[in-house]
Amino acid sequence: xxxxxxxxxxxxxxxxxxxxxxxxxxxxxxxxxSQSAAISGKGGTYKVGTPYKIMGKWYYPKEDYNYVETGTAxxxxxxxxxxYTANGEVYDMNTLTAAxxxxxxxxxxRVTNLENGRSLVLRVNDRGPFAKNRIIDISKRGAQxxxxxxxxxxxxxxxxxxxxxxxxxxxxxxxxxxxVVVKNEPKTITIPKKVxxxxxxxxxxxxxxxxxxxxxxxxxxxxxxxxxxxLHKYGxxxxxxxxxxxxxxxxxxxxxxxxxxxxNITLLKIKxxxxxxxxxxxx
Numbered sequence: 001x002x003x004x005x006x007x008x009x010x011x012x013x014x015x016x017x018x019x020x021x022x023x024x025x026x027x028x029x030x031x032x033x034s035q036s037a038a039i040s041g042k043g044g045t046y047k048v049g050t051p052y053k054i055m056g057k058w059y060y061p062k063e064d065y066n067y068v069e070t071g072t073a074x075x076x077x078x079x080x081x082x083x084y085t086a087n088g089e090v091y092d093m094n095t096l097t098a099a100x101x102x103x104x105x106x107x108x109x110r111v112t113n114l115e116n117g118r119s120l121v122l123r124v125n126d127r128g129p130f131a132k133n134r135i136i137d138i139s140k141r142g143a144q145x146x147x148x149x150x151x152x153x154x155x156x157x158x159x160x161x162x163x164x165x166x167x168x169x170x171x172x173x174x175x176x177x178x179x180v181v182v183k184n185e186p187k188t189i190t191i192p193k194k195v196x197x198x199x200x201x202x203x204x205x206x207x208x209x210x211x212x213x214x215x216x217x218x219x220x221x222x223x224x225x226x227x228x229x230x231l232h233k234y235g236x237x238x239x240x241x242x243x244x245x246x247x248x249x250x251x252x253x254x255x256x257x258x259x260x261x262x263x264n265i266t267l268l269k270i271k272x273x274x275x276x277x278x279x280x281x282x283x
Contacts, residue, residue: 044089044125046172048104049272054130054264061102065162071135073111073156075143076128079262084233085126086269092139099126099137100158106172107165111136112157113146120146121161123168127268131261209282211263212255215275217242224250234266253281 049061077093085091087105098109103124112119122142129137136158140149148154215231218224221239228237231254240251254270257263263280270278 044085044087044106046104046106046169047087049086049127052268052271054268055260057130059101061104063104064102065160065165067103067160068157069135070114070155070157072133072153073113073136073138073143073146073148073158074129074132074134074153075138075140075149077140083235084269086272087125089125091126094141095139096120096122096142096145097126097139098122098124098142099128100124100135101127101130103160104165104169106168108161108168109136110159110161111138111142111146112159113148114155114157116147118146128265129261130264210255211257211260212253212281212283213257213263213267213270213278214281215252215254215270215278217249217251219247219249221250224252227252231270234270 048063051058051060053059076099080091081093083091085097085099085105089097089106091097098111100107100109103109105127106123106125108121109124110119110121120142122138126137129135134153136156138146143149146154146156213234216224216227218227224239228239231237231252235254236256238253238255240253242249242251254266255263257266260280260282267278267280
């Protein structure tokens, strides 16, 4: 991570602890402090990003400090654990983070499970989800605290915490810091009487085949080996020799992925790292 103003982070932490203490369904004291600590992801940088296309749909990242949305949340765990997020942090499924399609990375959001009233503060540091019209992907720990890990999805309300997000940006970029205002006003949440039936996530599009990302194809094996060493953080890397018109090439591939959505998410990260010609292939 770039040099961070620790005074600003301290102010954000105090704000988050105050906000967490008045949630509708309180969580343990240790988890309140883990929420305040969740602002300081390791190794990441602040970014908004350029428009991108996934599965035929365009997304337009922007700084939207009025963002509020209601929809379906899902969670992601061990398949992405210890891999890099879209802003360069290392994903830890046991911390309180989330993936969003367009919000700045990182930013701070409050997620409320409308099926049980639980509310949680999370740091958005990754891109996604891109399947089934879901609006946010939450870490395994976040899903546990919000009470929907077992069923896989939940109807939620996602609200950006504007002052905290702006202060976090300032801490990471050196921009002028806004005043962080702690708001303790109570919130009333209507909990539906009917809870959705139990649902467990399975591998997405598993029947569509096995997916790989071809990061590049080179006549020089040393170049392929060098690229392989740089891509290890995105998953398993293989170099596949191939004969093309009597010449040998070395194809650098990331994978396998057993769902097209997972492959596309990783493709987005690889393209964002500078390999604009990378593409998904299926076998």
